[in-house]
Amino acid sequence: MQISQLDTAARQAAAEGQVAESARLILELLKSERRLANTGPQVLQLIKPRG
Known part of the structure; x- marks a missing residue:
């Protein structure tokens, strides 16, 4: 499930x-x-490579 779908489902369940x-x-x-x-x-x- 995508994040936006989870958000919608959680809000609906709470309502x-x-x-x-x-x-x-x-x-x-x-x-x-x-x-x-x-x-x-x-x-x-990216800034400081490991080494």
């Missing part, structure tokens, strides 16, 4: 009073965002 489902979707959303942030080279690795 319907499904707290547990909303919380589960929010955690999934945060995990997806963390994975996305960890892709690609880090800025400091």
Whole structure:
């Protein structure tokens, strides 16, 4: 599921009073965002190569 879809589903679940489902979707959303942030080279690795 894409991040925007997770966000929409979490908001919908919260609006319907499904707290547990909303919380589960929010955690999934945060995990997806963390994975996305960890892709690609880090800025400091580009500036100062390891060696």
